[in-house]
Amino acid sequence: MIATDLDGTFLHDDHTYNQRLFAKVFRQLQKHHIYFVAASGSSYPRLAREFAPYLDQMAFISQNGSVIHQGRQLLQTYPIQAPALARVMHILDRFYGPQDINQLVVSGPQTSYVDQHMDQHNLAIVKTFYERVQPVADLRQLFSDHPQEEFTKISINFADHVDLSRVAATLDQYLPASLIIENSGFNTDLIGDAHGTKRNGLALLQEKFNVADNEIVTFGDNENDLGMLAMTSQSYAMQNAHQVIRMQAGHVTARDNNHDGVLKTIQEILKNNK
Template identity: 80%
Template sequence: MKIKMIATDLDGTFLRDNHTYNHRLFKKVFRQLQKRGIRFVAASGSSYPRLKREFAPYVDQMGFVSQNGSVIHLGDKLIQDYPIDSRALARVMHVLDRYYGPRDINQLVVSGPIHSYVDQTMDDHNFKIVKTFYEDVHRVPDIRHIFASSPDEEFTKISINFANHVNLARVAATLDNFLPASLIIENSGFNTDLIGNAHGTKRNGLALLQDYFACAPSEIVTFGDNENDLGMLAMTAQSYAMQNAHQVIRMQAGHVTTADNNHDGVLKTIQQILKNN
């Protein structure tokens, strides 16, 4: 079966738990993909600057679906983004203030296509964690009024990392009742929920690149490990849940990798796919 595009989630999928990957093996696999004309796409809840850093030597030859599909790049070129209406953004902040206090939320991040923002009161420990996933991060006097203080800036995603005592299933149920219909909330793992434009999903982002490169669903391979990957995994029969993924995710994918994310599961699976094709 001909393959034209491979898309993979990062954290918990392509990357090890310590946020690294096998650079030597990836370089070898990437060369094989290029020889066969197969596009490689990184699809993540993280921001584009973080993805660009992770794949610095390959940026010009890759596609990027960042912020769970709210921002799509082809190399350095922005192909599409899905902004949040300022009134909807204000509504999210109001609901968060109503139901959750400082002890419930570790990190609250508001992002545009490139820049991300946190409140100046965020402690250094949490700020360092945010920098890992968003790279280009700035402190502002009051994150809850970022839309009012920056009326000309476009915002595409809100990330909320909740404390361990917060039940994420209840969070989703609560926010679903109050969020505008124009927004979607998705769990991104690590006790983190992402809120953004309802059109900004990994599935829609990958579908955009699919049209761009004229790929049929059967010509796409996808890898994921979490709830926010399900739409992408459902696009093609050539979908792989990671061995380390939750059973629910593994049951909904076409295949399960033999190796987990800490043992190069994605790269080894790609090698096997190329060998079989």
């Protein structure tokens, strides 16, 4: 099984990937009965769009592990309970103002919600990562307005002047114990159920497909990938990853994300294991 993060890892900086090379590599993976897993902080609809031609032959760990799919089939969600959701919104209101937060997104397995007053620039960015985005009059009323809907992740993109290390320290003090905060890069923190991690999502797929620990290869570039990278000695931090991430992975790719580092590494792995 091969699992890779997307942004900053598998995808180029312009959110594209080498379609021709991937088609070639994917055929090789299928020939060797190797599952390919996309693991991202983004929503499932975005991942399904990115890999539309391969949708039914892949697995997807979305929202940092809060939502797991095998193809089109939903396998698992880790929803945030309504009181915990309300607590997060209260904490954000207490410590941060509109000048501190560019994008605040509350997501379910399929639909993500934003404030209807979000400017067009930030809305376009959100739609890149979440695909199905619905503006609402008041995010604070979302839970009472949609009592039957599951909410699985809160994403906060902070303005450049905000110190993210201080954000983590502050929120860790006040978040309910049932929640976890992880940095997803690009000045963005994701808050979700503590069980909803990429590591746990990959472990679920590992059990489902009966894959041994030494049969897993992982790729990542950021803090939210560390749990997944720690699962196997065959872990790869991207050449473009922060030094802390590279030090904790088993290997570092020879090429960065803009030069197809994941796909070229997979080709080398397949070549060396013939």
